[in-house]
Amino acid sequence: MEKNDSTIVEIFGQTYNVRGEGDPEYLSELARFVDGRMREVAGQVATVDPLKIAILAALNIADEFSRFRKQRESAKGIWIEKTEEISERLGKVIS
Secondary structure (H helix, E strand, C coil), X not given: CCCCCEEEEEECCEXXXXXXXXXXXXXXXXXXXXXXXXXXXXXXXXXXXXHHHHHHHHHHHHHHHHHHHHHHHHHHHHXXXXXXXXXXXXXXXXX
């Protein structure tokens, strides 16, 4: 998709014309994800204000992303430790 192309998506009952580079199907997938998260939040809170629901959904998504990033960094650290440990063991065996 070129910069001037746009994709029409629907999020929480509103239609948006999204411009950007990338696959239109990917943008639609992201919109479905945001729509789903907003609907989840709407089912859990008393407010019907779409802006408040969007902000709460954004906070939930940001929290999930942050946890994922920390988990990935932690896993990366474990892999580095294990690799160093195996390298040391191999160094002792080879010597």
